[in-house]
Amino acid sequence: MNVTQSIDEIRAQRWRDPSQSWGLVPTMGYLHDGHMSLVQRACDENDQVGVSIFVNPTQFGNETDLTKYPRALERDLNMLRDAGVSLVWTPTPDIAYPAGYQTYVNVEDVTQMLEGAARPGHFRGVATIVSKLFNVFQPNRAYFGQKDAQQVAVLKRMVTDLNFNLEIVVGQTQRAADGLAMSSRNARLSAAGRKQATCLYRALTAATNAFKQGEVKAQTLHAIMHEIINAEPLAEIDYTSIANADTLIEQKFIEKPALFSMAVTVAGIRLIDNMVIA
Numbered sequence: 001m002n003v004t005q006s007i008d009e010i011r012a013q014r015w016r017d018p019s020q021s022w023g024l025v026p027t028m029g030y031l032h033d034g035h036m037s038l039v040q041r042a043c044d045e046n047d048q049v050g051v052s053i054f055v056n057p058t059q060f061g062n063e064t065d066l067t068k069y070p071r072a073l074e075r076d077l078n079m080l081r082d083a084g085v086s087l088v089w090t091p092t093p094d095i096a097y098p099a100g101y102q103t104y105v106n107v108e109d110v111t112q113m114l115e116g117a118a119r120p121g122h123f124r125g126v127a128t129i130v131s132k133l134f135n136v137f138q139p140n141r142a143y144f145g146q147k148d149a150q151q152v153a154v155l156k157r158m159v160t161d162l163n164f165n166l167e168i169v170v171g172q173t174q175r176a177a178d179g180l181a182m183s184s185r186n187a188r189l190s191a192a193g194r195k196q197a198t199c200l201y202r203a204l205t206a207a208t209n210a211f212k213q214g215e216v217k218a219q220t221l222h223a224i225m226h227e228i229i230n231a232e233p234l235a236e237i238d239y240t241s242i243a244n245a246d247t248l249i250e251q252k253f254i255e256k257p258a259l260f261s262m263a264v265t266v267a268g269i270r271l272i273d274n275m276v277i278a
């Protein structure tokens with residue numbers, strides 16, 4: 001496994017044998033089973049797999065979140081080596097964003113709501129770095145997790161709009177045994193917070209089950225989610241949403257494909273989760 005900061009080295013290795021297919025898994029490191037399920041799938045579906053590990057400054061709203069982001073490079077590299085990855089890009093911010101940098105990718109409508117509203121500028125940073133990764137690696141397929149549903153909607157739109165010549169592959173959300181979606185943020189939960197954090201999964205399960213059983217009124221489905229979350233003293237709802245899964249436009253009477261999603265702060269840690277009914 002080649003680990004490099006150099007864009008030239010990435011390009012050289014990627015194009016050494018043009019007949020080989022390449023999968024790319026973009027990450028910010030501190031890898032867990034959610035990331036590794038994408039890596040595994042990429043290894044199954046491509047001749048070669050590249051991974052990027054880069055805590056991207058342009059997608060963070062404040063400096064503290066960026067500096068507090070957990071890092072464990074050596075451990076990450078061992079996991080990727082064991083999984084059969086060929087190439088890892090670990091750029092510094094100066095390599096990713098050279099002096100005088102002034103070019104950004106803005107996906108317009110689908111970035112306005114939900115995480116985009118809560119974190120202004122976040123998706124501009126995501127779309128910009130992912131465009132750069134696509135240009136550096138030129139993969140045949142790129143792998144993203146359903147856990148970040150809006151990110152998937154934004155990047156699919158971007159790939160269509162800007163004619164990137166690749167396929168976006170979406171991997172299922174990996175969960176702990178009690179349903180909590182895996183996230184690098186979970187490590188920061190207190191013991192009590194960790195217990196109560198299952199309310200996101202329980203609320204999404206209850207609402208999607210009610211929808212499957214015929215309840216289509218958004219108001220009723222939102223109430224189901226709120227009741228379950230509000231029963232946890234450490235949980236504070238940022239938003240619950242039931243939207244069209246492609247446009248992310250909020251619905252009053254739910255039709256498929258529907259994205260049920262939410263952001264909830266549990267014991268001071270902001271968690272997101274979602275389920276799609278296609």
Ligand code: AMP
Pocket residue numbers: 026027028029033034035037038143144145146147148171172173174175181182183
């Ligand atoms: P991050 O390092 O947080 O930027 O995540 C890198 C990729 O892993 C993104 O495509 C995420 O959506 C994906 N990912 C994060 N958590 C999970 C999870 N629990 N299940 C599946 N994919 C995930």
